[in-house]
Amino acid sequence: MTLFGYPVEHIYLWLLVINGILIILYLFFGDVIEAIDETTFIKPVLILAWIIFFSASGLIFEKLSFISSVFGMIISAIVAFLLTVLLNVFVFIPLANAEHSLSYTEESLIGRVGRIIISIPEDGFGEIFIESKSGMITKPATSIENIPISEGEEVLVLKIEKGVLYVVPYEYE
Structure with missing residues (x-):
């Protein structure tokens, strides 16, 4: 299947590469971004994680399965959502709480x-x-x-x- 004149595999791959670069930039400048907009419910790191999970699972579904590309995108979106929720609940929220709790008062x-x-x-x-x-x-x-x-x-x-x-x-x- 093609999307915007390009094969879907190439789009998934470019999403992975571009988001990899964005994550590296976020490592350096993430504190500045979070200081500007502290109150948002959806953090930029969650959006980047969702796109990474979506593009990686979409690429895997395109290469390794015989299901249609549209159905693969839907499954990839669901998988990305579930993995992002798990990442947030079991990694990011405990890390944020650990920053505020010291072992002494x-x-x-x-x-x-x-x-x-x-x-x-x-x-x-x-x-x-x-x-x-x-x-x-x-x-x-x-x-x-x-x-x-x-x-x-x-x-x-x-x-x-x-x-x-x-x-x-x-x-x-």
Whole structure:
């Protein structure tokens, strides 16, 4: 079958090639696109995925089956829709949720012991390193008593305000 004067296999192949290029461009510029239009229900990556699945399954149906091209396009559209829904539900949505969930909350850091990795000057800020089961956490810190704390010293987190940990030197008893 021909479409627009070209064999359908060539159209499927060109769709694959063009969408492959668009996906590579989307890898580089996707954050910009998503920042411009954050509220859309259908994301550009889902449209690109649908076209890839449609053209790939259409090419397979054209080459390997004896069904008509029109019926192959209908089946390809259905297959592409189902695969895109599965990709969205089982990959994209969990990844989006994983970006927003951390393995700790700032409130859970209160009472924890950490080590100073950038010394805290008097009335200044440094950086604290806290080890946890999920990895290493580094946060800005300042002394609650406005005293200098040197690098490598262990400290106790007493409170958190605006993402800054307020600490005191930790003394073992």
